[in-house]
Amino acid sequence: MAEATDLYGRLAARGITRRDFLKFCGTLAAVMGLSQTAVPQIGAAIAGAAESGLQPALWINGAACTGCTESIAQATDPNVADIVLDILSLPKIETVQMATGEYAEKAGEDFAQANKGKYILICEGAVTTGIDGNFLRIAGEPFQDSLVSFATNALAIVAVGSCAVDGGWTRAYPNPAGGTGVKPYLDGKGIKTPVVNLPGCPVNPLEIIAVVVDALMTGGVDKVVAGLDRQNRPKYLYGSTIHDNCERRGHFENGEFVYQFGSQEEADNYCLYALGCKGPQTYRHCSKLRWNDNISWCVASGGPCIGCGNFNWVDNNTPFRSRMRRVHVGSIGGPGGIGVAKGMAALGGVVVVGIGAHALASKATHRIGKNSTLKNEDMKEYDAKRMKKGGSADA
Numbered sequence: 375m376a377e378a379t380d381l382y383g384r385l386a387a388r389g390i391t392r393r394d395f396l397k398f399c400g401t402l403a404a405v406m407g408l409s410q411t412a413v414p415q416i417g418a419a420i421a422g423a424a425e426s427g428l429q430p431a432l433w434i435n436g437a438a439c440t441g442c443t444e445s446i447a448q449a450t451d452p453n454v455a456d457i458v459l460d461i462l463s464l465p466k467i468e469t470v471q472m473a474t475g476e477y478a479e480k481a482g483e484d485f486a487q488a489n490k491g492k493y494i495l496i497c498e499g500a501v502t503t504g505i506d507g508n509f510l511r512i513a514g515e516p517f518q519d520s521l522v523s524f525a526t527n528a529l530a531i532v533a534v535g536s537c538a539v540d541g542g543w544t545r546a547y548p549n550p551a552g553g554t555g556v557k558p559y560l561d562g563k564g565i566k567t568p569v570v571n572l573p574g575c576p577v578n579p580l581e582i583i584a585v586v587v588d589a590l591m592t593g594g595v596d597k598v599v600a601g602l603d604r605q606n607r608p609k610y611l612y613g614s615t616i617h618d619n620c621e622r623r624g625h626f627e628n629g630e631f632v633y634q635f636g637s638q639e640e641a642d643n644y645c646l647y648a649l650g651c652k653g654p655q656t657y658r659h660c661s662k663l664r665w666n667d668n669i670s671w672c673v674a675s676g677g678p679c680i681g682c683g684n685f686n687w688v689d690n691n692t693p694f695r696s697r698m699r700r701v702h703v704g705s706i707g708g709p710g711g712i713g714v715a716k717g718m719a720a721l722g723g724v725v726v727v728g729i730g731a732h733a734l735a736s737k738a739t740h741r742i743g744k745n746s747t748l749k750n751e752d753m754k755e756y757d758a759k760r761m762k763k764g765g766s767a768d769a
Contacts, residue, residue: 381424381460405584405663407610419590424460429586430489432482432524433467436499436517437510437544437553441576442535443469443498445665449579461586462494468512479513479520486527495528495567496582497521500537500544501559504552518559525560530595531569532585533557536682539573546688557606568599571606575682578663581611605685607657616653616679619661622646646673650695652681 382392399416403409408416423429435443447470466482473481486493502509507516525531533556536542544553557569572581585608589598603609617623622645625631631648632639647654656679660671672679681691 381421384424384460401580401668402584402587405580405611405659406588407613415591416587419587420461423590429462430485430493431462431464431496432486432493432528433464433496433498434482434521434524435468436497436521436538436556437502437551438499438535438537438542440469440498443467445576446579446582461590476513483523486524490527492529493527494586495524495531496534497525497531497538497556498534500541500551500553501556502544502551502553503559504550509551521556521559522563522565525556525565525567528567530589530599531556531560531567532582533569533571534577534582536573536575536687539571540685542575543688545686568595569606570598570602570608572611573605573607573683573685574658575687578660578665580663584608584611611659612657612683614657614659616656616658616660616673619659620653620673621661622673640676646678649678650680650693651678652684652691652694653679656681656683658683 382395385391385395396413396417399413399420400410402416403412406412433443465485466478471478501518501521503518507518510517512520533539537544537553538556540555540558541549541553544551546553555571557571560567560569570585572585574581585598588601588608589595592598598608601609603612605612617626620626622643625643626645626647630639630642630644632644632646633648634640635649645651651673653673660679661673664671664674678695680694681687684690
């Protein structure tokens with residue numbers, strides 16, 4: 375029987391069996407793009423880390439709704455928070471810690487100094503630069519000052535949630551607080567500590583633990599950083615779109631859409647693209663990770679994807695129940711953003727030329743035209759019925 379000092383003993387004390395733990399490792403393997411043969415390796419990495427000494431980490435909170443903390447704190451079967459806490463030493467996690475005030479802040483600072491260059495800094499929430507950073511003050515000091523202090527001495531930084539990645543809700547137009555992401559702010563200060571971005575609103579607990587396990591399995595932060603994409607996201611977590619793995623993908627391919635909530639099409643779980651689903655342009659693995667004991671996710675529960683994993687998603691994706699109509703680039707465009715037609719006008723000529731060249735080539739090779747063997751597809755039966763009823767095939 376496992377002793378209470380090892381990982382399995384501690385998990386058993388919380389009602390988590392070895393089978394539960396290995397099942398969880400199997401889920402992690404899928405999340406990380408590994409085969410199930412990697413399950414023993416993942417389990418050994420977690421167990422070894424827990425038994426060799428807790429990995430020092432600090433969790434700080436900027437301007438946010440604390441939804442990412444809620445996401446990980448309420449995870450179940452097995453309790454991801456328990457497993458993370460068996461790997462990480464978290465003396466500072468502001469939303470749930472009992473200690474408050476200046477003494478609590480000093481304890482975090484003392485921990486950072488004692489573990490200089492060894493701890494992971496987990497940051498939730500945006501950096502508010504307006505009024506010299508005084509939009510958000512903690513223990514009498516601007517949040518951005520404590521961020522710089524902790525980030526400078528950290529081994530690596532994990533920016534959890536869209537607010538920490540690019541400012542999220544806080545930076546939405548007109549952005550009076552001067553909200554921005556952790557990495558853009560630190561880059562401006564010349565701080566070179568590597569940052570791993572985990573966008574989403576909220577971040578999924580499995581995304582956090584996958585990064586930690588990745589570091590344990592590969593032997594360090596350097597290899598984790600080497601596996602990031604151009605937006606500093608782990609490629610295995612953000613390498614495909616919501617649309618790629620959506621359970622309603624078949625209905626999209628068949629041209630079967632929900633045009634109105636409460637309709638028969640909605641009851642039949644048809645595709646939600648016509649109601650503004652941003653799945654085709656959103657890179658996340660929500661359909662695989664899910665929430666609430668892996669039970670459901672936004673689209674499965676009947677809500678179109680609002681694209682919370684995208685850059686500047688609040689401005690770019692609203693209104694959430696409509697097709698994308700505008701694109702915000704930095705501060706350009708004001709409250710209405712840049713119209714898609716105007717914003718792409720500079721590229722229009724190139725696109726038209728490209729389409730024309732493609733059409734000529736297709737005609738020359740008989741892929742189109744009266745001699746073509748590839749006929750244009752007839753209108754989908756579903757849309758044809760809508761047209762007859764006076765509806766529109768293009769919602």
